[in-house]
Amino acid sequence: MVPQRVSLITIGAFDLPALRLFYQQLGWAELDFSSDTYAVFxxxxxxxTLFPVSELADDAGVEIKQSAEIYNNVTLAINVETPELVDAAIAKIQEAGGKILRMPTEAFWGGRTSYFADPENNLWEVAWNPSSVFNDSGAMIKF
Structure with a gap:
């Protein structure tokens, strides 16, 4: 059986220092075991985690077919506890240099949502879902 969980997400970075700086400017703190070639939030x-894309491809044994100019086919999400927090997060993301792709709007499913891209066009959604439930550490456990 495969455990049903996501423990770690690695974004292959074309320019690790610039991508690291963006996430730091969001106010995200790095863990102590980050290094010059690996960032962990x-x-x-x-x-x-952020890891040089060429090293990630070598480690996985695959060929790089993306570039920092192309949107990837995966969207990561930051779910928040109130609709106002969507707007506040997007304001901070814009201030840090994120590309706002869709300003905060009411969603057809009853929440509030917005999309942005980091400096290497990794897609993120910031969303409030009125039925979301978070645990004590802030992880969304159901919606």
């Missing part, structure tokens, strides 16, 4: 329940 602790989020609610999942570690987000």
């Amino acid at each position: 602790n989020t609610a329940g999942v570690l987000l």
Whole structure:
């Protein structure tokens, strides 16, 4: 059986220092075992890591077919506890240099949502879902 969990997400970085700086400017703190070639941010329940894309491809044994100019086919999400927090997060993301792709709007499913891209076009959603439930550490456990 495969455990049903996501423990760590790694974004392959084309320019690790610039991408690291963006996440630092969001106010995200790095863990002590980050290094010059690897950044680790602790989020609610999942570690987000940044690793040079060429080294990630070598490690996985694959060929790089993306570039920093192309949107990837994965969207990561930051879910928040109130609709106002969507707007506040997007304001901070814009201040840090994120590309706002969709300003905060009411969603057809009853929440509030917005999309942005980091400096290497990794897609993120910031969303409030009125039925979301978070645990004590801030991890969303159901909606």
